[in-house]
Amino acid sequence: MWRRSVVRCVKVAENVSTLRMFGVVASTSTVPSPCIVRKRGADILHDPWFNKMLFVNCDDLGVILRDTGFPLTERDRLGLRGLLPPRVISFEQQYERFMDSYRSLEKNTAGQPDNIVALAKWRILNRLHDRNETLYYKVLIDNIKDFAPIIYTPTVGLVCQNYSGLFRRPRGMYFSAKDKGEMMSIIYNWPAREVDMVVLTDGSRILGLGDLGVQGIGIPIGKLDMYVAAAGINPQRVLPIMLDVGTNNEKLLEDRLYLGLRERRLEGEEYISIVDELMEALHARWPKAIIQFEDFQFKWAFETLERYRRKYCMFNDDIQGTAGVALAGLLGVVRAQGRPISDFVHQKIVVAGAGSAGLGVLKMAYQVVSRMTGTTANPQFYLIDKDGLITKQRSGVDPSAAPFAKAVAEVESIGLREGSGLLDVVKNVKPHVLLGLSGVGGIFNEQVLKAMRDSDSPKPAIFAMSNPTDNAECTAADAFKHAGEKIVFGSGSPFQNVDLANGKIGHVNQANNMYLFPGIGLGALLSGAHIISDGMLQAASECLASYMTDEEIQKGKFYPSISSIRSITAEVGAAVLRAAVTEQVAEGKGEVGPKELANMSRDETVEYVTSNMWYPVYSPLVHEK
Numbered sequence: 226m227w228r229r230s231v232v233r234c235v236k237v238a239e240n241v242s243t244l245r246m247f248g249v250v251a252s253t254s255t256v257p258s259p260c261i262v263r264k265r266g267a268d269i270l271h272d273p274w275f276n277k278m279l280f281v282n283c284d285d286l287g288v289i290l291r292d293t294g295f296p297l298t299e300r301d302r303l304g305l306r307g308l309l310p311p312r313v314i315s316f317e318q319q320y321e322r323f324m325d326s327y328r329s330l331e332k333n334t335a336g337q338p339d340n341i342v343a344l345a346k347w348r349i350l351n352r353l354h355d356r357n358e359t360l361y362y363k364v365l366i367d368n369i370k371d372f373a374p375i376i377y378t379p380t381v382g383l384v385c386q387n388y389s390g391l392f393r394r395p396r397g398m399y400f401s402a403k404d405k406g407e408m409m410s411i412i413y414n415w416p417a418r419e420v421d422m423v424v425l426t427d428g429s430r431i432l433g434l435g436d437l438g439v440q441g442i443g444i445p446i447g448k449l450d451m452y453v454a455a456a457g458i459n460p461q462r463v464l465p466i467m468l469d470v471g472t473n474n475e476k477l478l479e480d481r482l483y484l485g486l487r488e489r490r491l492e493g494e495e496y497i498s499i500v501d502e503l504m505e506a507l508h509a510r511w512p513k514a515i516i517q518f519e520d521f522q523f524k525w526a527f528e529t530l531e532r533y534r535r536k537y538c539m540f541n542d543d544i545q546g547t548a549g550v551a552l553a554g555l556l557g558v559v560r561a562q563g564r565p566i567s568d569f570v571h572q573k574i575v576v577a578g579a580g581s582a583g584l585g586v587l588k589m590a591y592q593v594v595s596r597m598t599g600t601t602a603n604p605q606f607y608l609i610d611k612d613g614l615i616t617k618q619r620s621g622v623d624p625s626a627a628p629f630a631k632a633v634a635e636v637e638s639i640g641l642r643e644g645s646g647l648l649d650v651v652k653n654v655k656p657h658v659l660l661g662l663s664g665v666g667g668i669f670n671e672q673v674l675k676a677m678r679d680s681d682s683p684k685p686a687i688f689a690m691s692n693p694t695d696n697a698e699c700t701a702a703d704a705f706k707h708a709g710e711k712i713v714f715g716s717g718s719p720f721q722n723v724d725l726a727n728g729k730i731g732h733v734n735q736a737n738n739m740y741l742f743p744g745i746g747l748g749a750l751l752s753g754a755h756i757i758s759d760g761m762l763q764a765a766s767e768c769l770a771s772y773m774t775d776e777e778i779q780k781g782k783f784y785p786s787i788s789s790i791r792s793i794t795a796e797v798g799a800a801v802l803r804a805a806v807t808e809q810v811a812e813g814k815g816e817v818g819p820k821e822l823a824n825m826s827r828d829e830t831v832e833y834v835t836s837n838m839w840y841p842v843y844s845p846l847v848h849e850k
């Protein structure tokens with residue numbers, strides 16, 4: 226029965242693995258499942274989902290590679306005979322040929338400015354992405370440590386900034402203020418019947434780069450690439466969306482080449498009614514899809530989260546994903562100090578940045594302290610924004626920041642006041658943790674870092690989490706140089722480990738929400754949850770926090786290497802799924818209902834999640850009308 230309902234290869238693979246788990250399919254076949262296509266002939270060659278040609282036209286290298294991976298029998302089946310040169314090479318050979326060309330590019334561009342090299346690397350990968358998705362994802366997954374900095378932060382920021390110039394072909398869907406009233410029909414223009422994951426942005430706060438309008442589409446694309454690489458979401462079932470409601474970026478408004486609406490952003494009711502309409506359209510066509518809000522400016526981030534989180538299966542990555550990753554790091558810091566986790570309640574934490582990300586972190590940290598103490602907590606959290614330390618004396622504090630505004634008497638008792646600057650706060654508080662989510666590069670300057678030497682912690686923690694690299698609050702090298710070798714360090718974008726010149730290495734953690742959002746999305750998807758609850762998010766964070774061994778923690782390693790992102794994502798996905806079951810929001814997916822999910826042990830859940838991850842192989846293509 227299930228075979229006849231198959232639409233695409235994913236579905237086959239998914240059903241096989243699911244049914245196998247429950248004993249419906251007996252044997253484990255090594256033959257890739259067939260992939261049903263509704264196209265024939267040249268149309269297949271032009272479709273990156275099914276194309277098996279390697280075509281690398283690399284201007285930066287001056288070479289053109291062309292190879293075809295369509296076997297002869299398949300050429301017969303699909304009407305490809307005569308449309309291709311005769312030689313057939315394997316997927317593995319194509320992979321090697323691409324990697325050779327990539328390595329040549331690296332060699333040929335050595336010594337050129339970093340931005341030029343980064344964009345050249347992005348272009349060669351992007352061309353492969355546009356032509357042959359299977360090979361692209363094989364290359365990405367197998368080299369995620371090297372390629373994440375290109376398809377994700379920091380290079381994705383550069384790509385967004387230069388998007389109008391780099392634009393060759395659209396990817397994802399674009400909705401604009403002009404589409405009001407028509408989104409319900411426009412959504413049906415998307416060619417895939419099934420969508421599992423949507424990442425949506427309005428481009429208003431792209432990394433720490435501000436309002437980039439329509440150019441922000443690079444972020445949902447990069448995030449979804451991470452979904453495929455880390456969570457094994459099938460690339461045919463992901464959908465990046467740009468909601469273009471204008472831009473307030475003066476440079477873009479004046480730029481004749483800008484591809485978005487050259488008008489100011491919609492505000493108030495006009496804005497929210499457009500987001501409402503898009504959410505309704507998405508839910509109508511794909512009621513089970515998970516929707517991730519990404520890089521929305523502060524004034525809409527919390528509001529949209531509150532508006533939709535009980536109605537749709539959605540989350541805000543900057544608020545909730547970041548919070549979970551940061552919290553896992555903060556708990557790691559306590560372990561690194563050799564203290565029990567319960568000591569978290571005594572940690573002094575200074576957060577620079579009172580926006581979506583900073584407040585998300587404090588909110589989650591506050592919940593943990595409250596749970597640990599069993600009371601309404603008054604933790605030692607100090608919040609700083611562009612106007613300095615936030616106290617109850619501040620007028621016009623945003624409601625989401627208000628719970629973290631310090632009592633004036635409390636800060637005066639340690640020589641601080643409303644609006645005290647970062648340096649004074651660090652000097653007087655002597656925090657265990659200094660955490661930056663301000664988007665402002667370099668604010669953890671030499672003086673601030675030197676002040677961290679007087680921290681009350683034996684292992685002061687510095688997290689410069691803003692992206693991309695130039696917006697990090699400090700570099701890794703400066704942190705170890707000025708704050709000393711005892712520190713533990715994390716950054717949002719990758720830095721090299723630091724050679725401390727005494728045989729020791731200063732370890733750099735990449736404190737980035739990429740360690741959680743793929744698992745949150747995958748766990749929610751497989752659970753069939755109708756919402757993403759606090760319990761599911763908390764489970765994700767706890768899973769990440771407990772992933773590292775004590776030995777690793779002692780070495781200052783709080784997050785796994787990105788090379789093992791698939792295994793951590795499987796664990797996180799399973800933790801999220803189990804929490805959804807416990808909280809009775811799981812409705813199951815496909816043949817696996819909530820009862821079956823509830824009967825799985827922890828290990829079986831991890832196995833179930835892992836077996837549902839897509840991995841790129843050339844499936845035999847079978848034509849069906």
Ligand SMILES: NC(=O)C1=CN([C@@H]2O[C@H](COP(=O)(O)OP(=O)(O)OC[C@H]3O[C@@H](n4cnc5c(N)ncnc54)[C@H](O)[C@@H]3O)[C@@H](O)[C@H]2O)C=CC1
Pocket residue numbers: 430431432433434522523542543547550577578579580581582583609610611612647661662663664665668690691692693696716717718736737738739
């Ligand atoms: N590593 C990660 O996983 C993540 C990193 N981020 C990064 O965090 C940064 C901020 O993101 P959002 O909170 O969404 O932005 P936001 O715009 O909502 O908030 C920025 C906050 O920083 C404050 N600020 C500005 N200048 C400051 C200064 N000199 N000192 C202290 N605070 C200052 C602002 O007043 C505001 O409260 C971005 O660079 C983003 O890339 C965001 C999400 C995840």
Ligand SMILES: CC(=O)C(=O)O
Pocket residue numbers: 378431432433520542543691692717737738739
């Ligand atoms: C990592 C991320 O989501 C950000 O910088 O906005």
Ligand SMILES: [Mg+2]
Pocket residue numbers: 432519520542543
């Ligand atoms: Mg973000």
